[in-house]
Amino acid sequence: MKIGCPKEIKPQEFRVGLTPAAAAEAVARGHDVLVETAAGVGAGFDDDDYSAAGAAIAPDAQTVFADAELIVKVKEPLASERSLLRKGQVLFAFLHLAPDPDQTRDLLDSGVTSIAYETVTDRAGGLPLLAPMSEVAGKLAPQMGAWTLQKANGGRGTLLGGVPGVPPAHVAVIGGGVVGTHAARVAAGMGADVTVLDKSLFRLRYLDDLHRGLFKTQFANTANIATQIALADMVVGAVLIPGAAAPKLVARDQLATMKPGAVLVDVAIDQGGCFETSKPTTHQDPIYEVDGIMHYCVANMPGAVARTSTIALGNATLPFLLALADKGWRQAITDDPHLRAGLSTHEGQLTSSPVGEALGIGAIPADDLLAG
Numbered sequence: 001m002k003i004g005c006p007k008e009i010k011p012q013e014f015r016v017g018l019t020p021a022a023a024a025e026a027v028a029r030g031h032d033v034l035v036e037t038a039a040g041v042g043a044g045f046d047d048d049d050y051s052a053a054g055a056a057i058a059p060d061a062q063t064v065f066a067d068a069e070l071i072v073k074v075k076e077p078l079a080s081e082r083s084l085l086r087k088g089q090v091l092f093a094f095l096h097l098a099p100d101p102d103q104t105r106d107l108l109d110s111g112v113t114s115i116a117y118e119t120v121t122d123r124a125g126g127l128p129l130l131a132p133m134s135e136v137a138g139k140l141a142p143q144m145g146a147w148t149l150q151k152a153n154g155g156r157g158t159l160l161g162g163v164p165g166v167p168p169a170h171v172a173v174i175g176g177g178v179v180g181t182h183a184a185r186v187a188a189g190m191g192a193d194v195t196v197l198d199k200s201l202f203r204l205r206y207l208d209d210l211h212r213g214l215f216k217t218q219f220a221n222t223a224n225i226a227t228q229i230a231l232a233d234m235v236v237g238a239v240l241i242p243g244a245a246a247p248k249l250v251a252r253d254q255l256a257t258m259k260p261g262a263v264l265v266d267v268a269i270d271q272g273g274c275f276e277t278s279k280p281t282t283h284q285d286p287i288y289e290v291d292g293i294m295h296y297c298v299a300n301m302p303g304a305v306a307r308t309s310t311i312a313l314g315n316a317t318l319p320f321l322l323a324l325a326d327k328g329w330r331q332a333i334t335d336d337p338h339l340r341a342g343l344s345t346h347e348g349q350l351t352s353s354p355v356g357e358a359l360g361i362g363a364i365p366a367d368d369l370l371a372g
Contacts, residue, residue, distance in 0.1 A: 001325040002032045004068025006061040007039035010075045012283035014042025014306035017072040017093065019314040020049040022321065027054035031325045034058050034067055043310040065089075070324060074313065075300060076103055087111030087347055090329045092321065094118055094133075095344055098245040098358035099272030104350070108361075113329055113346045117313075118270075119243045120320060120342035127242060129320070129342075131178050132312035136302040137267050138182025138238065142171065142190060144296050145234040145265040148287050154294045156261035158233045161191020168192050172228035174220060174249055174274065175238030176203045179267050183236045188215045195228055225249060230257045237266040237274040244354035246271040255291040262293055269297045333366065340366050 003026055005018035016039050023033045033055035037047055047057050058064045065071065065084035073093035077085065082103065085091060087110070095116040097104045107114050117129035127134075142160065149169065151157035162168035171187045173180045176198030184207075188194045194215035198204055204217040218224050229235050229250055239246055246268040255277065268274040277290040280299040287296050302309035320339055323332040333340035343366045344352045356363030 001328070002034065002067055002069045003072060003321075003325055004058075004064040004070065005033070005035045005039055005072050006064045006081065007036045008042075008074055009061075009078055009081065010300060010303075013075055013300050013303045015074040015300075015303050015310045015313065016040040016043050016045065016306075017074050018321075019043075019310060020045055020053040020055075022314050022318050023050055023055040024053035025318060025322060026325055029322065029326060032056070034064055036061055036064050040310075043306040045310075070321075070329075072317075072321060074303075074310075076100070079106065082106040082110060085110040085112040089113070090115065090324060092117070092317070092324065094130075094270070096270045097344060097352065097355045098243060101359050104345075104355060104359055104361070107345045108348050108350060111347045114344045115324075115329070115333075115339070115342040116243070116344045116352070117317065117342065119344070119352065121242075121338045123338070128338075129313070129316050132316050133302045133309060134178035134240075134267075135182050136305060136309050136312065138179040139186050140301050140304060141179070141183040141236045141238070141265045141267055142187035142192070142234070144286070144298070144301070145171075145187075145236065145263045146190065148263045148265070148294050148296050149234060149261075151261075153287060154261065154289055155263055156233055156259060158261075160187065160234075169233035170231050171195070171234045171236065172197065172225075172232040173215075173236045173238055174225060174228075175236075175240065175268075176200070176207055176217070177238065177240055179240070180236070180238035181207065183238055183267070184215045185211070187234075187236075192234075197225060197228060226254065226257070229254060230259075232262055233259060234263045234265065235275075237264065237268050237278075239268050239274045240271070242354070243352055244271070245358045246274040248274060248276045250275045250277075252276045252291070255293045258293055260292045264293060264295050264297075266295065266297045267301065269299050273297060330370070334370055340370075343369075 091114040149155035197220035350363040
């Protein structure tokens with residue numbers, strides 16, 4: 001199969017969809033790999049690294065999209081890239097379609113077969129391709145929030161860990177999954193007073209048993225969330241409903257209950273954000289203020305540490321990538337129900353029910369599509 005990897009063009013996105021090591025694995029199996037020139041530079045890989053792995057170097061994205069049967073990316077294709085997609089081609093990337101009707105419509109109109117990293121599952125019910133990026137984003141969230149808390153950036157001027165005689169900042173983490181757990185561990189490690197809220201008592205017990213008092217836990221009902229955001233110097237939004245738009249857990253009128261200069265870090269922004277006042281930002285212009293509350297809503301947080309993120313993502317995606325290349329997409333998703341869970345569009349049909357519900361578009365289950 002011809003595998004193509006274009007350079008990411010989302011602002012300040014330095015990751016790359018294919019590492020030289022992954023390219024070498026694909027070439028060793030008899031596949032042709034085409035990588036756009038300079039695609040890996042932001043992650044520390046140059047064209048010579050890909051050439052040494054057996055990949056060919058393309059002069060531009062148009063060449064990659066025109067020649068490749070399987071397009072491997074990190075972030076969702078932007079409008080200029082979507083215009084290059086076609087029927088019979090497979091797109092393998094993060095898509096986050098539920099809050100993005102324009103992208104969804106373009107993918108349907110193109111006829112491309114798209115498989116979303118963020119909804120591929122595993123035997124344990126986890127999301128193995130999203131997990132490494134959730135780990136990175138979770139660890140970055142307190143770091144970015146601490147920077148935003150600095151007075152020069154509009155924050156309260158509060159040091160996360162405090163100093164002797166001055167109490168630490170209070171951090172509320174809404175969501176105890178992969179993102180929330182890593183955010184809580186890092187924030188607590190920086191000396192903050194941390195509370196994690198989640199709706200699953202099983203998860204709260206697990207976190208309490210595992211971390212033994214490193215941070216506190218609390219059930220995530222409306223009253224407890226309201227209390228915690230009023231106390232917080234920083235709130236990390238870490239909720240996830242796979243494939244669906246994130247629920248809005250903090251309304252705009254609740255900002256008035258918060259401390260002036262407190263910070264909201266919305267790690268769910270790729271799925272539309274979990275705060276009513278959230279809107280996507282970039283690494284170049286990451287923060288904004290609403291009603292005296294600072295917001296950090298960068299939609300590609302792991303891109304800030306592109307080398308770590310690229311290698312971590314590549315480790316996770318490689319088995320699925322090779323299955324798609326070795327077997328073709330139809331046989332690969334027939335053999336693997338976990339990869340099948342990632343199928344989002346095929347020849348103008350939507351196959352993701354959560355996306356369909358969010359956007360009011362009819363969806364056909366992937367099982368029915370295969371049976372047909």
